[in-house]
Amino acid sequence: MLARAEVHIDEIDAIRTSISKLCEGFPGEYWRKLDRENQYPTEFVNALSEAGYLSILIPEEYGGAGLPLTAAAVVLEEIQRAGCNGGACHAQMYIMGALLRHGNDRQKEAYLPRIASGELRLQAFGVTEPTSGTDTTSIKTFARRDGDRYIVSGQKVWTSRAEHSDLMLLLARTTPKDDVAKRTDGLSVFILDMRESLKSGMSIRPLRAMMNHATTEVFFDDVPVPAENLVGEEGKGFRYILSGMNAERILIASECIGDAKWFIEKATAYANDRVVFGRPIGQNQGVQFPIAKAYAQMRAAELMVQRAARLFDAGENCGEDANLAKMLAADASWAAAEMCLQTHGGFGFAEEYDVERKFRETRLYQVAPISTNLILAYIAEHVLGLPRSY
Numbered sequence: 328m329l330a331r332a333e334v335h336i337d338e339i340d341a342i343r344t345s346i347s348k349l350c351e352g353f354p355g356e357y358w359r360k361l362d363r364e365n366q367y368p369t370e371f372v373n374a375l376s377e378a379g380y381l382s383i384l385i386p387e388e389y390g391g392a393g394l395p396l397t398a399a400a401v402v403l404e405e406i407q408r409a410g411c412n413g414g415a416c417h418a419q420m421y422i423m424g425a426l427l428r429h430g431n432d433r434q435k436e437a438y439l440p441r442i443a444s445g446e447l448r449l450q451a452f453g454v455t456e457p458t459s460g461t462d463t464t465s466i467k468t469f470a471r472r473d474g475d476r477y478i479v480s481g482q483k484v485w486t487s488r489a490e491h492s493d494l495m496l497l498l499a500r501t502t503p504k505d506d507v508a509k510r511t512d513g514l515s516v517f518i519l520d521m522r523e524s525l526k527s528g529m530s531i532r533p534l535r536a537m538m539n540h541a542t543t544e545v546f547f548d549d550v551p552v553p554a555e556n557l558v559g560e561e562g563k564g565f566r567y568i569l570s571g572m573n574a575e576r577i578l579i580a581s582e583c584i585g586d587a588k589w590f591i592e593k594a595t596a597y598a599n600d601r602v603v604f605g606r607p608i609g610q611n612q613g614v615q616f617p618i619a620k621a622y623a624q625m626r627a628a629e630l631m632v633q634r635a636a637r638l639f640d641a642g643e644n645c646g647e648d649a650n651l652a653k654m655l656a657a658d659a660s661w662a663a664a665e666m667c668l669q670t671h672g673g674f675g676f677a678e679e680y681d682v683e684r685k686f687r688e689t690r691l692y693q694v695a696p697i698s699t700n701l702i703l704a705y706i707a708e709h710v711l712g713l714p715r716s717y
């Protein structure tokens with residue numbers, strides 16, 4: 328049984344209050360230090376796990392809260408709104424969908440209760456490769472069947488949180504692209520025990536990036552994976568990954584809304600406080616109008632995110648709405664970031680205000696997990712009926 332489809336408004340309010348309280352324990356200086364040292368927010372992720380928020384989508388029978396995506400979206404939004412960074416752990420929420428929807432009973436019983444209790448982390452999602460990029464069906468990582476196991480060889484890039492995860496959801500080819508009728512066939516999904524794989528041919532290399540995101544490259548040199556770790560049917564993995572993408576887009580969009588709210592609140596406070604030419608800078612229309620505009624943009628995107636989450640929870644087709652929500656929310660957070668930096672003038676560049684850190688962090692969502700161009704291509708082709716452009 329999957330999670331329930333609705334969440335009461337009182338539950339949403341309680342989640343907002345409780346996350347905001349939890350985040351008070353992780354103020355700007357905590358994140359600044361980690362950012363400077365490129366370290367993982369272990370204490371923050373432990374606190375969220377212990378409070379049960381990372382297992383919010385796991386059905387109650389497996390030890391989770393069994394709440395719908397709308398509730399998970401609120402968790403991530405509030406984390407970002409408080410100035411924290413859910414990127415350290417958000418993947419567990421959307422990766423799990425593949426296991427929930429397509430895993431067998433044995434896999435669910437083996438992993439879900441231990442993920443729910445915090446004993447196991449499912450934080451790594453191995454899809455992107457250096458040569459294929461957005462063209463996922465061209466990935467080269469190959470899993471060759473050998474008796475009761477598969478042997479995996481290849482390379483992933485931008486595999487975030489791999490060093491802080493026990494399990495990875497891995498997409499690999501099991502039939503060469505040239506041997507399948509449709510290029511989306513012949514791809515398979517595996518749940519990989521990374522602790523075992525690290526002893527038998529898998530290696531992880533950290534990839535330093537513009538923001539502190541614990542991202543890595545992962546190399547597979549004939550890594551054995553038990554055949555029982557195949558999720559669903561061999562060759563159908565691409566559709567399993569696709570089925571999780573709407574959830575991923577809605578959750579990332581909620582993070583963007585949280586970021587936009589943080590930037591707007593931060594800019595408003597600063598514009599009221601900072602006095603230049605004998606009056607608060609926020610008294611100037613040239614300063615207050617961009618803040619008001621960013622607010623309007625955020626509110627419009629927020630409605631789209633809420634609508635997409637509602638459709639998802641009702642089991643309706645939400646492809647268009649999830650894509651629009653992701654693009655509009657990422658645009659709203661980026662516009663708010665730009666406005667907030669400008670409102671702060673020179674101090675926007677100073678580390679201690681946290682604006683430059685959040686500015687770098689929110690920029691990611693124009694590119695990952697799906698770039699704006701590819702969303703526009705989806706809308707053009709699947710919603711408007713224009714010719715496929717790639």
Ligand SMILES: Cc1cc2nc3c(=O)[nH]c(=O)nc-3n(C[C@H](O)[C@H](O)[C@H](O)COP(=O)(O)OP(=O)(O)OC[C@H]3O[C@@H](n4cnc5c(N)ncnc54)[C@H](O)[C@@H]3O)c2cc1C
Nearest residue numbers: 452453454455460461485486487540695696697698700717
């Ligand atoms: C910090 C970070 C964390 C990430 N974490 C993960 C992770 O945990 N797991 C994972 O699997 N991946 C992860 N990614 C990868 C991310 O999903 C990809 O970077 C993203 O999907 C874009 O792919 P690419 O970088 O290969 O760009 P490319 O596919 O090389 O595209 C480059 C540019 O060209 C544009 N472009 C390409 N094709 C077209 C086209 N047909 N029409 C119009 N424009 C086009 C794109 O929009 C983009 O702007 C992460 C990336 C980053 C930066």
